[in-house]
Amino acid sequence: MKKTIALAILAAACGLLAAGHICAKPEVIAHRGASGYLPEHTLAAKAMAYAAGVDFLEQDVVLSKDNVPIVSHDVHLDTVTDVAKVFPDRKRADGRYYVLDFTLAELKQLRVTERFDRKTGKRVLPNRFPAGLAEFRLVTMEEDLQLIQGLNKSTGRNVGIYPEIKQPRWHREQGYDVSRVVLDVLKRYGYQTKADACWVQCFEYDEVLRVRNELGWRGRLLMLLSPKDKGSDGTDFAFLRSPAGLAKLAETVDGVGPDISTIVKWNKDGKAVVSDFAKNARAHKLTLHPYTIRIDALPKNCPSSDALHAALFRDADVDGMFTDFGDVTVQWIKANMPASR
Numbered sequence: 001m002k003k004t005i006a007l008a009i010l011a012a013a014c015g016l017l018a019a020g021h022i023c024a025k026p027e028v029i030a031h032r033g034a035s036g037y038l039p040e041h042t043l044a045a046k047a048m049a050y051a052a053g054v055d056f057l058e059q060d061v062v063l064s065k066d067n068v069p070i071v072s073h074d075v076h077l078d079t080v081t082d083v084a085k086v087f088p089d090r091k092r093a094d095g096r097y098y099v100l101d102f103t104l105a106e107l108k109q110l111r112v113t114e115r116f117d118r119k120t121g122k123r124v125l126p127n128r129f130p131a132g133l134a135e136f137r138l139v140t141m142e143e144d145l146q147l148i149q150g151l152n153k154s155t156g157r158n159v160g161i162y163p164e165i166k167q168p169r170w171h172r173e174q175g176y177d178v179s180r181v182v183l184d185v186l187k188r189y190g191y192q193t194k195a196d197a198c199w200v201q202c203f204e205y206d207e208v209l210r211v212r213n214e215l216g217w218r219g220r221l222l223m224l225l226s227p228k229d230k231g232s233d234g235t236d237f238a239f240l241r242s243p244a245g246l247a248k249l250a251e252t253v254d255g256v257g258p259d260i261s262t263i264v265k266w267n268k269d270g271k272a273v274v275s276d277f278a279k280n281a282r283a284h285k286l287t288l289h290p291y292t293i294r295i296d297a298l299p300k301n302c303p304s305s306d307a308l309h310a311a312l313f314r315d316a317d318v319d320g321m322f323t324d325f326g327d328v329t330v331q332w333i334k335a336n337m338p339a340s341r
Helices: 002-013 043-051 141-155 168-173 178-188 205-213 243-249 277-283 305-315 326-336
Strands: 027-030 056-063 069-071 160-165 199-202 220-225 255-258 264-266 272-274 320-323
Touching: 027 043, 027 326, 043 056, 043 141, 056 141, 056 178, 069 141, 069 178, 141 160, 141 178, 160 178, 168 178, 168 205, 178 199, 178 205, 199 205, 205 220, 243 277, 264 305, 272 305, 305 326, 320 326
Parallel strands: 027 056, 027 320, 056 160, 160 199, 199 220, 220 255
Antiparallel strands: 056 069, 264 272
């Protein structure tokens, strides 16, 4: 009896009892690794994010010509590598270079750089890692997981993984099944259930259903939600963001990942205005992992990094965040939410 009362008092103190929310420290998800400091999805970026104390490391996964899962944010190569220089004649009719058109051996010849505009050559975020310095290569999904599992062994931690299945419909149109390949790798490396430190995420609703129902994924599953109304695959994001849509999603997924703008916006005075989305997601027991904290590219009218973190973790009470600056987010949580929410 006393134990029950104590637990009730603790939950009430966290302000979460009515919502049925577990009182726990929010999770930090390294968005493409420590991408605020090093070229995205490189092993160096993953190691740096790991050392910063994050809870999960993200892997965006596409396929090579020889069906090898590659960790890269896009199906294209020409905004993060020197592919146009190394293989100038390998672009498609649309002028783009695709990962799917190159074997692993060919992909390993490319140098990875900080993201740039392929038309102007200018870096998207100019204050990040300088162009042309050091040498970085594309990484396979297995190489990425081996690094993380190796670090887990040597440090005694249990940092999780967060693979995103990229453009599965497009891959199938090209004759490849990226979802099946990703799930096969996860199974081989011991990620199969909700007890494992792994989330699988995707922007395509039909594929999320397929991953759960046809391909039999029993681990944690997250539906990514674009701020747009429709996805290129036909996903109705406007509906899925609604209370009815969240109720429908809760039948299949364990969590949702909306853009920050879906959760909170700032008025001209720099004051945070939180939407009902987080409350609606919690009503359906959906974990909430929005994207992405970028302290060098704050949302419109957001006055500071501190204001951004406070609005998300305190005002909206999100369960975790994708962040380019894992060290900053980890330290903010330690300083401002040292015990729990």
